[in-house]
Amino acid sequence: MVIYLQRKNKYFFRILSLFLIIAFIILSNYIFNYLKYNNKDIVEIATLEKELDILRNEVKSLDKSKKINSDYVIARVVLRDIHEFYKEIVINVGCDKVNVGDVVVNEEGLIGLVDKVNKETAIVKLLSSGFSLSVQVDETYGNLNGDKVDLLDKYSTLKEGDIITTSGLTSIPKGIYVGKIKEVKMDENNLGQELKVELVDNSDLIYVGVISSIK
Secondary structure, three states, X not given: OHHXXXXXXXXXXXXXXHHHHHHHHHXXXXXXXXHHXXXXXXXXXXXXXXXXXXXXXXXXXXXXXXXXXXXXXXXXEEEOOHHHOOOEEEEOOOXXXXXXXXXXXXXXXXXXXXXEEOOOOEEEEEHHHOOEEEEEEOOEEXXXXXXXXXXXXXXXXXXXXXXXXXXXXXXXXXXXXXXEEEEEEEOOOOOOEEEEEEEOOOOOOOEEEEEOOOO
């Protein structure tokens, strides 16, 4: 009788152990598959949310660009080389809509000029690349190169925060916002004032406006 009970218990524990192993495998597979598919859903949702945010930003940027002026040509930035990030961009309008020298702006102000025009695209030279531009601060005129303005009247009363706009002394229209003064000092020859400028932010360009000379 004792031997019988021992054998019975032995088989019982074997069956119980086998059952527990099977249950563990089934549960492990269930948990693995649950995490796998749910993590996949989480990743997909995160990706979709990111794409939605991008689209929202594009719509906002386009809306702001449209409000600048009804005469502007709205263009989308289609290429921005990381090695030329602050020098130039490529936009999706060509020779039928814009000309070399046309002014390019975002919702804040001037960011560059059309430098080259192809059939379906145009290359915009950014103001941050350092090209020369005639500007005005109040009634004082100067020349912008990069983020500096020089050749200003030595006795002009200028201060940090003053607004800098295009002068209208060239083919570029007068009064377009360029930036604001960060610092005022005399030049090294003590002949005029030199300004350090905070230019219009061009780090996140999606849509831009082009003041086209084509009618």
